[in-house]
Amino acid sequence: MPPSRSAAPDGQRDRPGFVLLTSHWLTRLGLVLVITAICTWLFFLPAGHSEHGGENPYRGLVVYLILPSVFALGLVLGVIGVFAGRKRIRDRLAAGTLNSATAVRGLIVFLAVTLAGNLLIGSQASYRAIQYLETPQFCGGVCHSERPEFVAHRDSNHASVACAECHVAPGQAGWIQSKMNGTRQLWQEITNTYERPCPPALASGRLVPSRETCEHCHWAQKIVATRLLLIPSYAEDERNTVSYTVLLMLVGGTRMQGIHNAHFAGGYEIRYAASDAMRETIPWVERRNTRTGETQTYLADGTKADQAAGLDKHTMQCVDCHNRPTHDFLLPGRALDRALALGRIPNTLPFVKKEGLALLKADYASNAEAAWKIPEAIAAYYAKGYPQIAAERPADVAAAGKAIAAVYDRNVFLDQKVTWGTYANNLGHVDFPGCFRCHDGSHETSDKKHAINQDCSSCHEVLAQDEESPAILKKLGVWDHIEAMKSR
Ligand code: HEC
Ligand code: HEC
Ligand code: HEC
Ligand code: HEC
Ligand code: HEC
Known part of the structure; x- marks a missing residue:
């Protein structure tokens, strides 16, 4: 049993x-x-x-x-x-x-x-x-490939705006898309096969349209009217002589004449075609009245209509001008001017702009090498050329060396092959072509009767250009404030 x-x-x-x-x-x-x-x-x-x-x-x-x-x-x-x-x-x-x-x-x-x-x-x-x-710590802190963007973001007006606000479309589809991209990137990071430098997001076609990102917090309808820009620049002389450019930017709004209005006024749409991935060369531009269907086409000098026909067309959006609202990498002169204006580099040290510029443009094997070589070179420069200053103001000399090295580390990332000028800023026309990719006077309608405007005062009033004590600042009553800040 x-x-x-x-x-x-x-x-x-x-x-x-x-x-x-x-x-x-x-x-x-x-x-x-x-x-x-x-x-x-x-x-x-x-x-x-x-x-x-x-x-x-x-x-x-x-x-x-x-x-x-x-x-x-x-x-x-x-x-x-x-x-x-x-x-x-x-x-x-x-x-x-x-x-x-x-x-x-x-x-x-x-x-x-x-x-x-x-x-x-x-x-x-x-x-x-x-x-x-979604945190910057993950996006920029873990992936070495995104370190330059992480560092620039931390130092920008958007520092408290999460990466995802600008890089992930709202809703589940956007989230899934972003995680798929993230997985691919993580794999490239682990296998060390990512591109260096990381291509601009617009160029690689991965940027979420501004309408789903920027326009959640900003909108073209806002009436900005004008904005006063004060741009200091320091000469490469012994005194580091400072001069000012004063611009009155005619920003406007969709309901007010100006820069935003010209590209986004109700019913108007601007499209363009670029012949390179970075969108630096723009041979074809079209402005269409979506209500009447009327279009005006502008071709760059020497471009034939059929040459432009095969190119991808893009509808103009915020990031075509504001492409670096948070990852702005400056050219060496500008970056130094900023550090001098903010008082990070003592501007009373003789020739500090000139020396700084030479050191920023020099070749280094790595960022780590620049971080010790630059302060050392500044100390050596004053010890040799200005022994009295070196003896009396060692703290200023050390601060200058440290600040110039910091400027380097903020804008150059040798391991990522990001160096001066790798990423163009399209908001302007002095350092990079920017607005002048279209507003160069050579983009004309086929009857040659109309060209995209290059008139300086359609975008801004140049109230002063490189003046040591601009009369306009005195008239506005701000000169005393500037003098007070300088003496501090
Ligand atoms: C205010 C909006 C905004 C925020 C916030 C933002 N980005 Fe971007 N990012 C952009 C724009 C716009 C571009 C496209 C630049 C171009 O194509 O010229 C871009 C491009 C990039 C690129 C491609 C490389 C390049 O420089 O073009 C990377 C990588 C990147 N961002 C990473 C990040 C990381 C990491 C964070 C968070 C630490 C972040 N972004 C936060 C707007 C933003
Ligand atoms: C989550 C909200 C948010 C998003 C998304 C956002 N911004 Fe901003 N933006 C801000 C805030 C906050 C400021 C700072 C406001 C101030 O300075 O008064 C700002 C400031 C700005 C400024 C003026 C600052 C300056 O340096 O002159 C510009 C231009 C700008 N944003 C453009 C953009 C663009 C372009 C995008 C999309 C790529 C974008 N923003 C996405 C919140 C946002
Ligand atoms: C044709 C180029 C261009 C386009 C496209 C453009 N802007 Fe601007 N925007 C400018 C310029 C130029 C300024 C003034 C810059 C300055 O003062 O430094 C400006 C200023 C701004 C400012 C700062 C002014 C303020 O409110 O204090 C914001 C925010 C802004 N733009 C958001 C946007 C948004 C959002 C879009 C998309 C709907 C957009 N811009 C599209 C050129 C453009
Ligand atoms: C992709 C081409 C393109 C780019 C880039 C571009 N614009 Fe324009 N812009 C146009 C077109 C097209 C018009 C309409 C034609 C015209 O009025 O000249 C226009 C018109 C204007 C006008 C009105 C001109 C007038 O006659 O009243 C202003 C102001 C302006 N743009 C400012 C800017 C600024 C500032 C930038 C750079 C930050 C810029 N644009 C970049 C294509 C462009
Ligand atoms: C299509 C619009 C447009 C036209 C046309 C234009 N500018 Fe500008 N300009 C800009 C913008 C945008 C900036 C950058 C503002 C900023 O830094 O935010 C700028 C910046 C400048 C600056 C400051 C340079 C610096 O040190 O940063 C000067 C000077 C200047 N423009 C002079 C001129 C002169 C002179 C003309 C006529 C030949 C002209 N611009 C035509 C849009 C324009």
Whole structure:
């Protein structure tokens, strides 16, 4: 007579949960992974959830991505192990050492507990993971390829606007698209196969249209009217003589004449075709009245209509002018002028602009080398040429060296092949072609009657150009403030 299941003496029964969890090596491995993940997670938790500031980017990677993945893997292995070990379990059931009712109850309890654990950790982790994936720390802190953009962003008027606000289209589709791009980038990062320098997002066709990003916070309808720009520049003479350019920008708005109005006034749409990926050369421009359907086409001097026909057409949007609202990389002269104007470099050190410029333009093997060579060269320059200054103002000399090295580190990223001028800023026409890609006077209608306007005063009133003490600033009553700031 086969032993009835209930007949097995209590002492010989296995604990059912124990049998399930130890019946196969995969289950045992899964268990180890789950426990390790939970313990590590508990260990990391008290370090705080701050998404901002100087948090180590790798901490987020571990807490929000790696640990939950290990946890989930452990559970999956556990289930596979139970499945793979089902024969052994069945044997024990048959042998009567295991009570099937208790085993099933044990299994249900086990599944309920792990499911609850999974939901708790999973929902917490995935919520945090999603938040974390949107932070600048993840976007720019983990990927070396994005370091230049990360550094520039931190130093811009958009520092508190998350990367995703400008780079991810709203809604689920945009989110999924961005995570697919992110996965590809992560793979390129791991295998070290990403492009250097990283191509501008407009050039690679990956930039989300401005309408879905910029225009959530800004809008062309806003009446800006005018903006007064004061641009200081320092000469390369002994005194670092400062002069000012004063521009009154005629920004306008869609309901007011001006720059924004000219490109976005109700019913008008401007399209253009570029012959290079960076959109630097624009042979074809069209302005269309969407209400009447009337179009005006401008061709650059020497372009034939059929040459432009095969090129991709782009509808003009905010980022065609404001392409560097947050990742602005300056040319060396401008970057130094800014550091001098902000007082980071003491402008009373003789020839500091000239020396700084030469050092910024020199060749270095790495950013790390520039970081010590530049301060050393500045110290050596004053020790040799101006020993009295070197002796009396060592703090100023050191500050200048440090600040010039910081200017280098803010704009040049040798490991990413980003150097002076790699990324053009299209808002202007002095450092890069910018507005003059179209407004160069050579883009004409076929009857030659009309050219895209190059009249200086259609975009701005040049109130002063490179003047040491512009009369206009005195008239506006701001000169005293500027003098006071200079003497500080
Ligand atoms: C205010 C909007 C805005 C924010 C915020 C922003 N970006 Fe960008 N980003 C842009 C625009 C516009 C471009 C396209 C520049 C071009 O094509 O000339 C761009 C381009 C890039 C590029 C391509 C390389 C380049 O310089 O063109 C990378 C990489 C990048 N951004 C990363 C980031 C990271 C990382 C963050 C967050 C730390 C971030 N961006 C935040 C607007 C933004
Ligand atoms: C999440 C909101 C947000 C988004 C998205 C955003 N901005 Fe801004 N932007 C701001 C804030 C905040 C400021 C700072 C306001 C100020 O300076 O008064 C600003 C300032 C600006 C300025 C003036 C600052 C200056 O340096 O003169 C420009 C131009 C600008 N943004 C363009 C853009 C463009 C172009 C985009 C899209 C690529 C964009 N912004 C996306 C919030 C945003
Ligand atoms: C044809 C080029 C061009 C286009 C296209 C353009 N802008 Fe501007 N925008 C300018 C110029 C030039 C200025 C003045 C820059 C300055 O003062 O430094 C300006 C100034 C601004 C400012 C700062 C003024 C303020 O509000 O204080 C914002 C914000 C701005 N633009 C947003 C936008 C948005 C949003 C779009 C897209 C709807 C857009 N711009 C499209 C050229 C353009
Ligand atoms: C892709 C080509 C293109 C670019 C780039 C471009 N514009 Fe224009 N812009 C046009 C066209 C087309 C018109 C309409 C034709 C005209 O009125 O001359 C126009 C008209 C204007 C006008 C009105 C001129 C008038 O006669 O009243 C202003 C002002 C202007 N743009 C400013 C700018 C500024 C500032 C920039 C750079 C930040 C810029 N544009 C960049 C194509 C462009
Ligand atoms: C299509 C519009 C447009 C036209 C035409 C134009 N400018 Fe400008 N200009 C700009 C913009 C935009 C800036 C950059 C403003 C900024 O820095 O934000 C600029 C900047 C400047 C600056 C400042 C340079 C600096 O040091 O940063 C000077 C000087 C200047 N323009 C002179 C002129 C003169 C002279 C003409 C006529 C030959 C002219 N511009 C025609 C749009 C225009």
